[in-house]
Amino acid sequence: MRADPHLVRDGLVVVAQQLIFPTKERLDLLCIENRSRWLIVELKRDRMAREVAAQALDYVSLLTEMSTEDLDGRLAPHLAGASEDVRELVRGLLDSEDPDSPREVSAVVVGTSADEALLRITRHLSEQYGVPLSVVELQGFETPSGDHLILREETGTDPTADARADQPGGATSEEERWARVQSYADATGFGRALAEVRRILQDSPVYLRPYTRSVMVAPPSNRSRYLAVFGFSGPRRSRGAAALSYEIEPFLEFYPSLDSPRVTAALGPTHADIGPDQLVAFAGRLADLVAGDSAPPDGTELPAP
Secondary structure (H helix, E strand, O other): OOOOHHHOOOOEEEEEEEEEOOOOOEEEEEEEEOOOEEEEEEEOOOOEOOHHHHHHHHHHHHHHHOOHHHHHHHHHHHHOOOOHHHHHHHHHHHHOOOOOOOOOEEEEEEEOOEOHHHHHHHHHHHHHHOOOEEEEEEEEEEOOOOOEEEEEEEEOOOOOOHHHOOOOOOOOOHHHHHHHHHHHHHHOOOHHHHHHHHHHHOOOOOEEEEOOOEEEEEOOOOOOOOOEEEEOOOOOOOOOOEEEEEOHHHHHHHOOOOOHHHHHHHHOOOEEEEOHHHHHHHHHHHHHHHOOOOOOOOOOOOOOO
């Protein structure tokens, strides 16, 4: 899983293995998802029982309540041998944190099979109350020709997903999430820029997905896939700077007419701290880049490579 976190979910970067909580418990993997929020991954060798849900949510509460300074210190030994890109990613996410806003944390438990009770609990908590928990079941097979296949099934939905926006008692609506991130952008000097970005991209073949302090750009056919993300400054980052990043490969997958040189020429550096005017300019270049192409229709996902 550490070598290939795509087995768990697309858009993951592993930042720690066996992270020790203040309670002395150890977390299997801590990841950053879509360069914008923390994801706890708990691995189970045997069949996953319903008690796994309580363990995963306990880890979510521990990570959510941990101070930025404490988390920074606990991550330090895990990042000693990490690449510069991973260290910058962690630093940017920590710098964007606001002590007055809760840390965004989700959890995934992964195993070869799950009790029906665990799946039932997970569906209920995620669909009715927006609890950030899901279960991934992986099964491996060998074909008669000797090929090895892994089948993946996930139960539990992302609490920011559109499908549950209008469910009574469920997660906050998309309008509420946009109001939340707009308020944060206003407080950090990016309010007008964010409104302009939404206007520029509203008719483009991309989907804007709001989080608490950031916005992810995704293909409309797979709204959990990361194309780009921009996050607004927190108290540890200088005011007036937003963290922008994107990856080239998803553009090539979902917009077949594009190639790497064209994406790079249009969008510039893959990671940068930018100001409001630069963010608006980026949105304009992004709109022009994808204008001549489009992802598959909503509900159609491309096969995995």
